Structures are given as C-alpha cells and as structure tokens.
Amino acid sequence: MTKLALVISRWDPQPWIDRFAALAPELDVCKWPDDDTAPEDIEYALAWQPPEGVLAGFSNLKTIFSLGAGVDHILREPKLPDVPLVRVVDPDLTMRMSEYVCLHVLMHHRQQRLLDADQAKLDWTERPQWSAASMCVGIMGLGELGRDAAEKLVHLGFQVNGWSNSAKQIDGVTAYAGQDELDAFLGVSDILVCLLPHTPDTQGILNRDLFRKLKSDGPLGAPVLINAGRGKLQVEDDILASLDAGELGAATLDVFEIEPLPTDSRLWSHPKVTLTPHNAADSDPEALCKYILGQIKRREAGEDLQNVVSRQAGY
Numbered sequence: 001m002t003k004l005a006l007v008i009s010r011w012d013p014q015p016w017i018d019r020f021a022a023l024a025p026e027l028d029v030c031k032w033p034d035d036d037t038a039p040e041d042i043e044y045a046l047a048w049q050p051p052e053g054v055l056a057g058f059s060n061l062k063t064i065f066s067l068g069a070g071v072d073h074i075l076r077e078p079k080l081p082d083v084p085l086v087r088v089v090d091p092d093l094t095m096r097m098s099e100y101v102c103l104h105v106l107m108h109h110r111q112q113r114l115l116d117a118d119q120a121k122l123d124w125t126e127r128p129q130w131s132a133a134s135m136c137v138g139i140m141g142l143g144e145l146g147r148d149a150a151e152k153l154v155h156l157g158f159q160v161n162g163w164s165n166s167a168k169q170i171d172g173v174t175a176y177a178g179q180d181e182l183d184a185f186l187g188v189s190d191i192l193v194c195l196l197p198h199t200p201d202t203q204g205i206l207n208r209d210l211f212r213k214l215k216s217d218g219p220l221g222a223p224v225l226i227n228a229g230r231g232k233l234q235v236e237d238d239i240l241a242s243l244d245a246g247e248l249g250a251a252t253l254d255v256f257e258i259e260p261l262p263t264d265s266r267l268w269s270h271p272k273v274t275l276t277p278h279n280a281a282d283s284d285p286e287a288l289c290k291y292i293l294g295q296i297k298r299r300e301a302g303e304d305l306q307n308v309v310s311r312q313a314g315y
Helices: 014-023 091-109 112-120 144-155 179-186 236-245 285-300
Strands: 003-008 028-031 044-048 063-066 136-140 159-164 173-177 191-194 224-227 250-253 273-275
Touching: 003 014, 014 028, 014 285, 044 285, 063 285, 091 112, 091 144, 091 191, 091 224, 091 250, 091 285, 136 144, 144 159, 144 173, 159 179, 173 179, 236 250
Parallel strands: 003 028, 003 044, 044 063, 136 159, 136 191, 159 173, 191 224, 224 250, 250 273
Antiparallel strands: none
C-alpha cells in the first residue's frame, strides 16, 4: 500500500486525512510523526513548513508536494532529498488569490478605509472618486497567480502593468521584464501588488529604495503596497518608515517576516496598514487532494509530474 505522510506545522491535518480516505482509500495516509510507520516506508510527503530534518529522514521518498503556492519553506531544508518537489497549481487556489488582489486593489482605489473611519465618526464626507481607468496597478510576478490576477484587473477597467524576471505576454497588460526594466515599471505604478516567489534574488526586494521609485503623483496622492507573496520579500521597518514619511499612502499585508506576526509589531496598530493572517489563498483540502492524487497516479504510471519546481530558480 502506498504510504503518504502529512508533514504540517500550524495546520490541522485531519481534514486532509479525511478527504484522502474518502477519495483514495487504497492510500495509507498518516500525520507525521506516526508511531506505526517507519520513515523508510514513506513514499510521498505533503509538506507545509516541515520541521528541519524530517524530510531528509524519508530515505525512499518519491515526491514532495508543497501544500501552498510557495515552496521556500521546503527549499530552506539543508538536506532536502533529491526527489521532485511539486508546487500546487489549482484553479481554486488561483481564484482565491485573484479574489484577494481584486478586493484590496478596489478597497484602496475606492478609499474604503477612509470611509470606514468617517462612518465611525458619523462624518458624511463626500470624498472624490476616480475611474479604474485612471489608476495603474503594477503586479510583480506574472506566474500562474499573477497572470490570473492581472487579467481580472484588466476586466475591471484598471490600467495593468506586470513585471517578471523573464518576458511575458498577457492581453491588456503592459509587461516589463528583468532588472533593466524594473525602475520604469515602478515609476508608473499607483498600486503595487507583489506576488513574487521568495528566492535569494527577491529577499528584501520590498524596501524603502523601491518604494521611493513608485509613482507619487497619482489620484491617491501616494502609492499603495499590497504584498500577498512571501513575507521575506518585505522589509517591515522600511514599510513603516515609508508610511510615516508619506512615501507610501497605505499597505495591505498578508505575509510577514515572522509568522504569526509578533504582537509587539507596530504593523498591528498602524492606521495606514490592513493586515490579514496569511489567508489570501488558503489551500482547500478537497481541491488539493484531488490534484495531488492525480500527480501520484502520474508518478506511479511512469509519467512526468506537472509543475515541478526548479531548485536553482526557487520556483
């Protein structure tokens, strides 16, 4: 019987175990560590922030699946087994991220935080509004998630630009690529959405030097940051400094340098910050279990796996 281990931190594994049992009773699925299973018996690992050294102990592992859009939490393992690492590409996860991006782009565009503050003060202030066509949204990262979010923002009427490491073509989106075109991309962005993966090249990319290159004379009066990528992309002291200095007008943050966000972080109480608890694109066990089962069937049939991560590129 094929053995599969859930190596999960901070999530309840039981919903995953229940769905696998219903969808594929022929699989032997366990939460790791498991007293009844030897590490050498594990053939497939489903991981989210696995403790260091656990994956290295599975000597007969065939494939590792990341239970989220990112894979940096697995690649940081110094003794990662030399087996395929597969990232999740699922329509449900992609749609959830696009919902999040559109929600927060619209919230800033329509100045909802200001209206909420007015409501709390019983203040009937008719604030000016602008058309979506007057606002330029720049998306950093044009992979599966970034592409879908960009397409949906185009349908909402926004000007949409995208930046990625390599050139991409998306209908209705002005695409920039590489370091040589980064400054030009930033200079036309009223709202910056970051969906980049975490790699050595992207760590700390959301810093004060970058914020100062964003468009500063748009309808909102100052640029806005939305980061739903990875926490290690942002320098949180720089975000706070730029907000205090007016170099950023507002920020929505779903990911953080340390998670959960420490209670003494000033991000919790800053009036220009909207926080969410890393739930922009929560993984749905039902959808992801079906995806993983399909991949396991391909592997067992000797077919190529889909969405295998390049360890050199980091995504």
